[in-house]
Amino acid sequence: MTERPSLSKSEMEVARVLWEIGPATVREIHAAMEQRRLIDFATVQTYLRRIEGKGYACSELQNRARLYTAAARPKTVIRETVDDLVERLFGGDSMPLVRHLIEERGIDSDEIEELRSLIERLDSEKKQGGES
Amino acid sequence: MTERPSLSKSEMEVARVLWEIGPATVREIHAAMEQRRLIDFATVQTYLRRIEGKGYACSELQNRARLYTAAARPKTVIRETVDDLVERLFGGDSMPLVRHLIEERGIDSDEIEELRSLIERLDSEKKQGGES
């Protein structure tokens, strides 16, 4: 299934914005990105073209401007990306990454609370047979 | 400080093995990697050369064979890598990644237990003023 080349780092940055602000024109994506870092319009345009070429988005001309729409769900891309990272950096074990994230990058009280309930939920799901 | 180019995915894979089996020769690294995936000896050799070129390792000839030693701590590289990923894929917020990891990739009971206590620890550390 869906065997497409993975997104490069920069492409992923653009894809994220596309997911966030929904179907959007190059200019809109560019505007959204400019707020975070300096980047040329044409560069964003190229990234979008490549993202579409790789099958992660599709586009159509909406009177004079090309409108891009995501063609892959964030969840899928995130899974592929993270799986790869975990594989290469931790040999497939994801716990070290989880540890790193909650130990090295601060989490605030709300997040601690969220994690706590998330864990309780998983735990009880596990205790009374869950589907695979 | 330490402004070095980041490691590519494949280089990271090699670096991980280097950290794992300590100072090692190309052959040793190669052997360790072959167990997981097919890869050419010369390719590993090139990766190691590049890793050293980027400053993440150093090497010396140990009678006939070049012995590589890591020059950067895993923790540092992991931080840089993960920071970048979180930035590009989640706009800097790491919680989505944590959620993804514990929800989408299964964690077993032991890990749930570990997480639970990890969280409790962080929580209490937070409650009674901890250093930054």
Added chain:
DNA sequence: TCGTGCCACGTACAAATGTACGTGTCGAAT
């Protein structure tokens, strides 16, 4: 109708990456 701004689209191009070959050398076994 002429200019001007906005954008699509083709093209460019250096650097990084993935992947490896070939040559030369040194030490060990024959």
Added chain:
DNA sequence: ATTCGACACGTACATTTGTACGTGGCACGA
């Protein structure tokens, strides 16, 4: 002395990535 196996090391080369320029069309205001 000859051969062979192991490696280092230089080199190669197609792709991918990051980053952008330039050309040309079209719509809108002057």
